[in-house]
Amino acid sequence: MKLSFSIIIPVYNRPNEIDELLESLAKQDFTTDFEVLIIEDGSTQKSDTIVEKYKNQLTLKYFFKENSGAGATRNFGMQQASGNYFIILDSDVLVPTQYLSEVKKVLEENYTDAFGGPDAAHKSFTALQKAINYAMTSVLTTGGIRGKKQAVGKFQPRSFNFGLSQKAFAITKGFSDLKIGEDIDLTFRLWQNGFETQLLEKAFVYHKRRSSIPQFFKQTFAFGAGRPKLNKRYPGSAKITYWFPSLYILGISFSIILAAIGFNEFLYFYGFYFLLIFLDSLYQNKNVRVAFLSIITSFTQFLGYGLGFLESWIFNKNE
Incomplete structure (x- = not known):
């Protein structure tokens, strides 16, 4: 099978990010033609002039549509694409050459109809961006589930760096209307339809994550809140590890209460864990x-994901 790539990039009010991403795509050492589709999801800060800058360096398609969310925007892009393999990137990534x-x-050595990187x-990156990246990718914090070969279980691709064949898109219809966890939802439906996924460990991207600490908390809270809903939608997909952030938060809260009455031993455990994080980072x-x-x-x-998971589990388990 001869691969032809279409890169799908949804964007919402991020012209500067698109500029940086397109610049990195223009520097690819790839010798085969590929197309890049920029889909503006109802932005008030449009990227059309930025896209125009790269018209002589890349094969570009630019679309503007009413706001409908990232999942529907990615689907729209794949519907307009001419390649037989779609690569979906978030607007806040940079792509190595x-x-x-x-x-x-x-893919030529081991073809699968979907992949994640x-x-x-x-x-x-700023110090905070590097620290957020550490929290999201370290084996000590997430178990390496976002791209480490030693991670336990089948790899679930994430939408910031996601590959999908035209055939798989046609059968699954792409991303659902979920606002959080739509990439994991798609992965489960790919598996249900007999498609294989794989981790492409060397096909990494630089993920800028332009977040403050409060924004990062809000994002991780939403991730946590989305997981019980996915567990309910796909019975059998739940794992005990999804409870770890919530148990961590409950444990540290309990340890603080014990420390207030003179029992400090449990807090020493958390102090040692934080020391390990410091040294590893x-x-x-x-x-x-x-x-x-x-x-x-x-x-x-841990705080964001754990609280989001608990709230969602409590209020949605009987729905």
């Missing part, structure tokens, strides 16, 4: 500030 070459190489922190990032912020972002992730 070898990205498309790596995707093609792996990991994310990484670019050297130009310091080893990976070679930066003390990033390592310190990694403690804050890791706690924020």
Whole structure:
């Protein structure tokens, strides 16, 4: 099968991000033609002039549509695409020069109708962006489920770096109307229809995540709230590990109460864990500030996801 790639990028009020992403796509070492589709999801800050800058460097298609959310916008893009394999990227990523070459190489060696790739922190990222990336990708925080070969279980691709064949899109109809977890929902439906997914470990992107700590909390809360809904929609998909952030938050709360009456032993455990995070992030990032912020972002992730999961589980279990 000869692969022809269409890169689908939904965007909402992010012209500067599109500029950076298109610049990185224009620098690909890929020798085969590919097309890039920019789908403006009802933006008030349009990207049309940015797209115009790259018309002589890339094969581009630009669409403007009424706001309908990221999932429907990705589906719209795939409907307009002419390639037989779609690569879906978020607007806040940068793509290494070898990205498309790596995707093609792996798919030609071991074809699957869907794939996911990991994310990484670019050297130009801020300390907070690097710390958020650490919290989202470290084995110590997420178990490496977002792109580490040693992660337990089948890999569930994420929409910031997601590949899907034209055939799989035609059968699954793409992303559902879920606002959170729509990529995991699509993965489950791919498996139900007999399609295989795989992790392309070397097909990573640099994920900028332009977030503050409060925004990161809000995002992880939404991720946590979405998981019980997915568990209910797909019985049998639930895992005990999804409870870990909630148990972590309940445990640290209980430890603080015990410390108030003189029992500090449980808090020592959490202190040791935070020390491990600091040392691991310091080893990976070679930066003390990033390592310190990694403690804050890791706690924020546990707090957001854990509380979101608990709230959703309590209020939706009887629906």
